[in-house]
Amino acid sequence: AQSVTQPDIHITVSEGASLELRCNYSYGATPYLFWYVQSPGQGLQLLLKYFSGDTLVQGIKGFEAEFKRSQSSFNLRKPSVHWSDAAEYFCAVDGDDKIIFGKGTRLHILP
């Protein structure tokens, strides 16, 4: 069965530091992969997606993610975080007739 694992429930980084959020998936075929962000009390917004081609994908707000088939990973990165990046981040994989979401990683930013 398809699944998505986000190993880190909470991550804290200092403003200006680099960020990497981990995501591992389980899927038999070539996956369609996504990262979404959710601010408190709001809906989710798509940051980026991977369907095929270049394994390094660029998204909005300065985020990027790299698809590594050998590691079944799709980690999200940002070179320098801003206080406004504090939110919850969800990795997701397209599971045939529905999207499967990870349980999320909450990002905290230290001033």
Next chain:
Amino acid sequence: DGGITQSPKYLFRKEGQNVTLSCEQNLNHDAMYWYRQDPGQGLRLIYYSQIVNDFQKGDIAEGYSVSREKKESFPLTVTSAQKNPTAFYLCASEQDYEQYFGPGTRLTVT
């Protein structure tokens, strides 16, 4: 502006009452979804609809019902059979595998 609207933002009900959450979209998307979100649980799929007049149960459909009479609308009813209905409910539509989310409705049942 195109998008997904959910109303109301906050909803309070007494235990034993059914309540219907609204979800409307003007994006002309065929597929629509309802999720439930609880702290630390991520998003759990309640129901989804790929086309008008058709819908399928998701992972946690018990105690919920939906209808899809119009392409634009996908209301969710939380029935009295749902044992723990207090949660944040998110509606989404989908096109080309990308999901577009509404702002959510926080339901509190006491």
